[in-house]
Amino acid sequence: MPRIVGERKDALKGIAEVFRVHGFDGASLSLISEATGFGKGSLYHFFPGGKEEMAEAVLSDIDHWFEQQMFAPLRESGRPREAIGDMIANVERYFQSGQRICLVGAFALSDVRDRFASRIADYFTAWRQALSYALQRAGHAVAHADALAEDAVAGIQGALVASRAFNDRAVFARVLAAIAARLLAEPA
Amino acid sequence: MPRIVGERKDALKGIAEVFRVHGFDGASLSLISEATGFGKGSLYHFFPGGKEEMAEAVLSDIDHWFEQQMFAPLRESGRPREAIGDMIANVERYFQSGQRICLVGAFALSDVRDRFASRIADYFTAWRQALSYALQRAGHAVAHADALAEDAVAGIQGALVASRAFNDRAVFARVLAAIAARLLAEPA
DNA sequence: GTCTATATGGAGATAGAC
DNA sequence: GTCTATCTCCATATAGAC
Numbered sequence: 001m002p003r004i005v006g007e008r009k010d011a012l013k014g015i016a017e018v019f020r021v022h023g024f025d026g027a028s029l030s031l032i033s034e035a036t037g038f039g040k041g042s043l044y045h046f047f048p049g050g051k052e053e054m055a056e057a058v059l060s061d062i063d064h065w066f067e068q069q070m071f072a073p074l075r076e077s078g079r080p081r082e083a084i085g086d087m088i089a090n091v092e093r094y095f096q097s098g099q100r101i102c103l104v105g106a107f108a109l110s111d112v113r114d115r116f117a118s119r120i121a122d123y124f125t126a127w128r129q130a131l132s133y134a135l136q137r138a139g140h141a142v143a144h145a146d147a148l149a150e151d152a153v154a155g156i157q158g159a160l161v162a163s164r165a166f167n168d169r170a171v172f173a174r175v176l177a178a179i180a181a182r183l184l185a186e187p188a
Numbered sequence: 189m190p191r192i193v194g195e196r197k198d199a200l201k202g203i204a205e206v207f208r209v210h211g212f213d214g215a216s217l218s219l220i221s222e223a224t225g226f227g228k229g230s231l232y233h234f235f236p237g238g239k240e241e242m243a244e245a246v247l248s249d250i251d252h253w254f255e256q257q258m259f260a261p262l263r264e265s266g267r268p269r270e271a272i273g274d275m276i277a278n279v280e281r282y283f284q285s286g287q288r289i290c291l292v293g294a295f296a297l298s299d300v301r302d303r304f305a306s307r308i309a310d311y312f313t314a315w316r317q318a319l320s321y322a323l324q325r326a327g328h329a330v331a332h333a334d335a336l337a338e339d340a341v342a343g344i345q346g347a348l349v350a351s352r353a354f355n356d357r358a359v360f361a362r363v364l365a366a367i368a369a370r371l372l373a374e375p376a
Numbered sequence: 377g378t379c380t381a382t383a384t385g386g387a388g389a390t391a392g393a394c
Numbered sequence: 395g396t397c398t399a400t401c402t403c404c405a406t407a408t409a410g411a412c
Contacts, residue, residue: 005377005378006377006378007377021299022299023211023213023298023299025211025213025214026213026298026299028404028405028406029405029406029407030404030405038377038378039378039379039380040379040380040406040407040408041377041378041379041380041408041409042377042378042379044406044407044408045377045378046377050406050407051406101297104353105297105349105353106297106298108349108350108352108353109289109293109294109297109348109349109352110211110214110294110298111209111210111211111214113352113353113355117355120353121353121354121355123353124350124353124354125354147362147366150350150359150362150363151343151362151363151366153350154343154346154347154349154350154359154363155339155342155343155346156346157345157346157349157350157353158342158343158344158345158346158347158349159342159346160297161293161296161297161342161345161346161349162296162312162338162341162342162345164296164297164301165292165293165296165301165308165309165311165312165345166309166312166313167301167305167309171338171342174335174338174339175338175339175342178335178339193395193396194395194396195395216386216387216388217387217388217389218386218387226395226396227396227397227398228388228389228390228397228398229390229391229395229396229397229398230395230396230397232388232389232390233395233396234395238388238389239388
């Protein structure tokens with residue numbers, strides 16, 4: 001008997017989770033089918049382009065979420081220092097203290113990087129720019145703000161790798177705290 | 189006609205490269221066969237445990253290389269600040285300005301982490317300890333040295349992710365320079 | 377829109393001749 | 395120690411009934 005009628009967006013969260021845990025290559029359609037509750041037929045109905053189209057949709061979804069929850073506040077807040085503090089707290093929550101990795105970062109490190117290169121670069125570029133702009137409004141010179149922002153965005157990825165490597169979420173907390181301290185230090 | 193007789197160690201570099209580029213799952217025996225010049229028969233003769241044993245051997249090889257080239261000098265040099273500077277230069281060279289990723293870091297981020305958890309943790313732990321010890325001899329208090337070392341080890345991984353994400357080796361150079369500046373700052 | 381059945385290819389791994 | 399042939403399994407993707 002057919003399940004309740006669904007739509008494309010209902011599958012996205014489950015697909016994202018499978019890509020996050022198993023990577024693009026390791027994300028088999030069986031796993032995706034299990035995680036979403038949709039059969040292969042339905043999945044190909046929603047995503048005729050197969051896994052590639054699923055990954056595009058997931059990356060687009062993540063981009064949208066970060067834009068709204070992380071980047072826009074950094075760009076628009078009247079209290080830039082506060083917005084930076086909120087970003088750190090959001091990072092801690094979103095990545096679950098390092099227990100959950102960054103799908104975009106993992107793709108960047110893997111052999112599918114070239115296939116999704118522009119989406120990956122856009123995500124990181126938007127983050128760096130939004131953070132740099134907040135730092136500038138907080139009183140930093142442009143060049144210094146750019147450097148700090150780039151260092152922080154990279155540092156967060158490093159914190160994720162390291163906390164998984166050490167298998168210790170405390171590592172994530174400590175490295176993130178060090179990044180926060182650099183971002184929130186008084187402008188020279 | 190059979191090729192010149194080889195041995196296990198002749199295959200390691202090629203196998204490592206395939207794992208680095210394609211990840212554990214993406215590293216098919218065909219690719220490994222092509223990269224090493226050995227047929228599947230020979231590969232299974234050298235590594236009866238298949239891909240798993242190949243990965244163990246590669247990780248062990250990398251561990252050995254880093255121990256000799258990077259960790260031992262950090263632990264033993266009479267000029268710790270100089271040793272730290274050398275480490276940065278070695279990192280720049282080894283990872284080819286971010287064009288070459290860290291196999292251990294990539295494994296840590298992927299779903300094979302649990303399978304090789306202790307080797308991965310050992311590699312990062314040895315690095316962190318060796319660097320912290322050099323920082324202590326350079327005049328830092330133990331707690332500060334530990335924190336600086338952890339931040340730097342994580343930061344290098346982040347620099348690799350970011351430079352691939354931005355597809356810009358200048359990112360690697362800049363982030364690595366920022367890490368070096370923190371490591372070489374005068375002790376408080 | 378959902379499902380089952382199936383096509384086709386390539387995966388990891390093994391056997392055995394040389 | 396090397397190779398080719400082969401086994402089995404599961405991958406992505408498709409076709410078509412409901």
